[in-house]
Amino acid sequence: MSDNYLLELNEVQKEAVINTDGPQLIIAGAGSGKTRVLTYKIVHLLNSGIKPSNILALTFTNKAAREMKERMATLTEKKLVNQIWMGTFHSIFSKILRIDGDFIGYPSNYTIYDAEDTKKQIREIIKYLKLDPEQYPVNEIYSRISKAKNNLVLPSAYQANIEIQKQDINLKRPETSKIYALYQQRCKKASAMDFDDLLLNTNILIRDFPEILEKYQNIFKYILVDEYQDTNYSQYLIIKKLSGLLQNICVVGDDSQSIYAFRGAKIENILNFRNDFPELKVYKLEKNYRSTKNIVYAANSLIEKNKNRIPKTIFTDNKIGEKVKVVEQLTDRAEAYYVAKKIIKIKKENNFTFYDFAILYRTNAQSRAFEDALRRFSIPYKIFGSISFYQRAEIKNIVAYLRLVINKNDDQALQRIINFPKRSIGGTTVDKLVALASSNNITTWDVILQTHKLGAVFNSRTIGLLNKFKNLIISLTEKAKELNAKEFVDFVLEKTGIKRSMAEDRSPEGISKFENIQEFTNAVQEYVDKKETEEQEKVSLENFLEEIALATDQDSDNADTEKVSMMTIHASKGLEFKAVFIGGVEEGLFPSFRSITDPKEIEEERRLFYVAITRSEAELFVTHTKQRMKWGRFQDANPSRFIFELDENYVDFEYINDDTSQDFENFSNNSTFAKINFIENESKQPKIDIHAPKKLKKIKSNPVLDTSESREKDDKTGIAVGMTVVHAKFGKGKVLKIEGVFPQTKATVDFGDAGQKNLLLKFAQLKIIES
DNA sequence: TTGTGCTGCTTTTTT
DNA sequence: AGCAGCACAA
Numbered sequence: 001m002s003d004n005y006l007l008e009l010n011e012v013q014k015e016a017v018i019n020t021d022g023p024q025l026i027i028a029g030a031g032s033g034k035t036r037v038l039t040y041k042i043v044h045l046l047n048s049g050i051k052p053s054n055i056l057a058l059t060f061t062n063k064a065a066r067e068m069k070e071r072m073a074t075l076t077e078k079k080l081v082n083q084i085w086m087g088t089f090h091s092i093f094s095k096i097l098r099i100d101g102d103f104i105g106y107p108s109n110y111t112i113y114d115a116e117d118t119k120k121q122i123r124e125i126i127k128y129l130k131l132d133p134e135q136y137p138v139n140e141i142y143s144r145i146s147k148a149k150n151n152l153v154l155p156s157a158y159q160a161n162i163e164i165q166k167q168d169i170n171l172k173r174p175e176t177s178k179i180y181a182l183y184q185q186r187c188k189k190a191s192a193m194d195f196d197d198l199l200l201n202t203n204i205l206i207r208d209f210p211e212i213l214e215k216y217q218n219i220f221k222y223i224l225v226d227e228y229q230d231t232n233y234s235q236y237l238i239i240k241k242l243s244g245l246l247q248n249i250c251v252v253g254d255d256s257q258s259i260y261a262f263r264g265a266k267i268e269n270i271l272n273f274r275n276d277f278p279e280l281k282v283y284k285l286e287k288n289y290r291s292t293k294n295i296v297y298a299a300n301s302l303i304e305k306n307k308n309r310i311p312k313t314i315f316t317d318n319k320i321g322e323k324v325k326v327v328e329q330l331t332d333r334a335e336a337y338y339v340a341k342k343i344i345k346i347k348k349e350n351n352f353t354f355y356d357f358a359i360l361y362r363t364n365a366q367s368r369a370f371e372d373a374l375r376r377f378s379i380p381y382k383i384f385g386s387i388s389f390y391q392r393a394e395i396k397n398i399v400a401y402l403r404l405v406i407n408k409n410d411d412q413a414l415q416r417i418i419n420f421p422k423r424s425i426g427g428t429t430v431d432k433l434v435a436l437a438s439s440n441n442i443t444t445w446d447v448i449l450q451t452h453k454l455g456a457v458f459n460s461r462t463i464g465l466l467n468k469f470k471n472l473i474i475s476l477t478e479k480a481k482e483l484n485a486k487e488f489v490d491f492v493l494e495k496t497g498i499k500r501s502m503a504e505d506r507s508p509e510g511i512s513k514f515e516n517i518q519e520f521t522n523a524v525q526e527y528v529d530k531k532e533t534e535e536q537e538k539v540s541l542e543n544f545l546e547e548i549a550l551a552t553d554q555d556s557d558n559a560d561t562e563k564v565s566m567m568t569i570h571a572s573k574g575l576e577f578k579a580v581f582i583g584g585v586e587e588g589l590f591p592s593f594r595s596i597t598d599p600k601e602i603e604e605e606r607r608l609f610y611v612a613i614t615r616s617e618a619e620l621f622v623t624h625t626k627q628r629m630k631w632g633r634f635q636d637a638n639p640s641r642f643i644f645e646l647d648e649n650y651v652d653f654e655y656i657n658d659d660t661s662q663d664f665e666n667f668s669n670n671s672t673f674a675k676i677n678f679i680e681n682e683s684k685q686p687k688i689d690i691h692a693p694k695k696l697k698k699i700k701s702n703p704v705l706d707t708s709e710s711r712e713k714d715d716k717t718g719i720a721v722g723m724t725v726v727h728a729k730f731g732k733g734k735v736l737k738i739e740g741v742f743p744q745t746k747a748t749v750d751f752g753d754a755g756q757k758n759l760l761l762k763f764a765q766l767k768i769i770e771s
Numbered sequence: 772t773t774g775t776g777c778t779g780c781t782t783t784t785t786t
Numbered sequence: 787a788g789c790a791g792c793a794c795a796a
Contacts, residue, residue, distance in 0.1 A: 059785085060785045060786085061785040061786085062785080062786090063785085064785080088785070088786065089785095089786075090785090090786045091786080094786095112786090114786085115784085115786090123791090133791095133792095137780095139780095194786095195786045196786090198786080199786095227785080230785080259783080260783085260784075260785080262782080262783065262784080263783085263784060263785090362782070362783070363781095363782055363783070364782085364783085365781080365782090365787090365788095368787090385784085419772095422772095422773085424772065424773090425772090426772045426773075427772080427773095428772080429772090549786090550786060551786095568782090568783065568784090569783080570782090570783050570784065570785085571783090571784090571785085573785085589782090590782095592782050592783075593782090594782065594783095595782090604783095605783095608783080629787085630787095631780095631781070631787070631788095632787045632788085633787095
């Protein structure tokens with residue numbers, strides 16, 4: 001076999017590729033050819049006679065796994081590549097749990113709960129324990145439980161840990177451990193695992209069953225881990241144990257690009273890797289092949305401000321290139337227009353395609369202004385991330401049928417579809433079912449199986465409805481045995497009447513939902529076709545569910561189309577573009593106001609900015625505004641501290657008085673675009689006075705104009721304080737107060753028994769019966 | 772049981 | 787501003 005591929009590597013890269021045995025750490029700076037090293041290394045392993053089924057390669061996204069497979073397929077036989085254990089942590093270990101999960105009490109058909117299922121389950125438990133939902137916000141509890149799991153703290157340990165208990169008491173949430181315990185119990189009962197459980201249960205499996213650990217230690221003779229800086233403790237421990245015997249472990253990562261600490265990733269895993277493997281060989285890939293000198297050096301000057309890092313200096317042989325542009329704009333809208341204009345200009349000057357551009361931002365909410373602007377200029381764009389296709393309610397409802405057919409204990413799936421489409425089984429009935437299940441320690445489906453015993457709880461009509469539902473699910477289960485995944489989905493859509501009822505809904509949302517369903521059936525078809533040609537057998541529902549449970553929107557890439565990419569910086573990791581715009585680089589937004597008090601979190605934000613900068617090959621714009629619309633209000637904004645941390649030698653600053661902002665003013669007054677409500681907004685906001693929002697507020701609360709002045713009479717209707725009026729619904733009442741200006745005139749009316757009501761006179765057709 | 776309006780929340784999110 | 791969960795009315 002040819003070793004030609006080694007010629008395409010620099011010295012360090014080559015060393016990192018050919019040294020395959022023993023523990024290795026590859027520190028791969030941004031743009032240093034990390035993917036190339038990783039793929040060549042695996043190919044090198046195959047070429048030296050290692051069986052593909054003895055290689056475990058873990059990535060963070062399905063997309064990364066797929067891309068690496070594709071690249072390897074160009075270097076070696078595709079058949080070999082397909083036999084490698086390659087995928088995300090979650091997908092690989094979910095497979096292992098389907099094989100060996102019965103050792104820890106899980107059937108192979110267990111369900112994977114996504115974040116939504118998890119939150120719903122937690123919400124139910126909070127309700128069940130009669131806790132105040134205000135005191136126990138679902139998101140907080142979820143992240144607390146998730147954190148515990150990722151640190152391998154089980155409910156019993158959580159309960160027993162004094163430090164944790166103290167924290168919960170300080171947070172005024174002393175019952176958190178009870179919620180956690182019940183949550184685990186219910187998931188187990190439902191034969192369900194959430195994302196964190198996939199890792200946690202793998203840990204439990206290999207901790208409690210040494211023979212299983214040994215089995216996989218011998219299967220995974222070579223282990224490679226990508227994006228190691230973003231692993232959490234749970235993942236770390238799995239890797240450490242699996243590689244414990246042969247120690248052929250290679251981790252690749254860049255501490256400077258660790259940006260998921262907020263989800264439990266531990267940057268220490270990479271910083272302290274040597275402690276676990278003293279024999280460690282370290283390779284530092286410090287040569288950047290991606291970006292111009294100005295970008296590389298500007299990025300270096302930023303990241304040097306972080307204390308917690310592995311020392312390294314990224315350099316490049318690339319040309320000097322353009323300086324980084326830091327641009328000030330008045331508002332987020334002006335910022336978006338500036339970016340849109342620049343895209344057109346740069347595209348023309350450099351002969352780029354739209355595909356070469358990316359707009360990056362800290363929060364998804366920022367995308368809207370950019371979308372508007374790009375549409376005005378007819379610039380095609382694609383937003384990455386946001387809501388996953390499989391997370392849409394209409395898709396999840398269909399999937400829930402599949403889930404329930406596979407696993408009758410899947411309570412969350414059952415609750416989704418028991419009244420979808422509408423079968424008159426409402427909240428009251430479902431609550432009772434769930435309570436019955438809970439108090440008898442069985443699943444909701446078990447309760448439904450015993451409707452004949454429930455005469456005391458439900459009336460005969462409800463029992464009939466439940467029986468009908470039961471029979472439907474049973475008949476679907478029978479069908480699932482004969483049909484492949486696609487045929488079954490079609491059958492469900494027909495049999496349940498979902499297809500018919502959705503086709504009838506001609507509202508825009510309804511049409512879009514129907515299209516999504518069609519897209520879903522297409523996706524199933526595609527999957528079935530692909531698998532059946534590869535494996536020559538019927539594609540079961542189980543296969544398909546496994547595929548989509550861990551699929552995300554990031555996976556579908558229409559990247560080949562001629563479009564500007566828009567995404568959060570988190571979503572941009574690993575990508576590169578010729579021109580990059582980073583928007584909203586302002587204090588409180590980037591760095592986020594939540595991280596401003598904690599130096600560690602500021603370091604993470606700085607790494608995030610580092611990631612953003614290093615996405616760019618040649619053109620880089622960093623924009624910030626003086627005012628930003630936030631939660632429906634204009635708020636003053638200041639440039640981010642990170643802007644001042646960039647070495648000025650590599651940066652050009654552009655202020656609002658420059659020509660470009662002038663261009664923007666002209667543009668916004670251009671009659672072609674007069675319709676855009678930008679102008680409307682601007683008229684509310686004096687253009688130069690950045691304190692306008694405060695002024696506005698003052699006017700609003702000004703007693704002369706506003707509500708505190710009780711007016712006597714509404715001029716439009718003649719209704720006045722003291723009159724007796726009649727309301728169609730509430731009957732006779734006495735007018736107590738008139739306030740506001742037409743058309744917002746409101747009256748407070750006392751309807752006696754019906755109580756006091758505030759009515760908008762515009763809508764409430766009050767009749768005067770007595771002045 | 773189903774439909775509708777109100778209230779409260781809102782960083783990032785590979786799985 | 788926009789959404790989702792929830793309480794209340796029809």
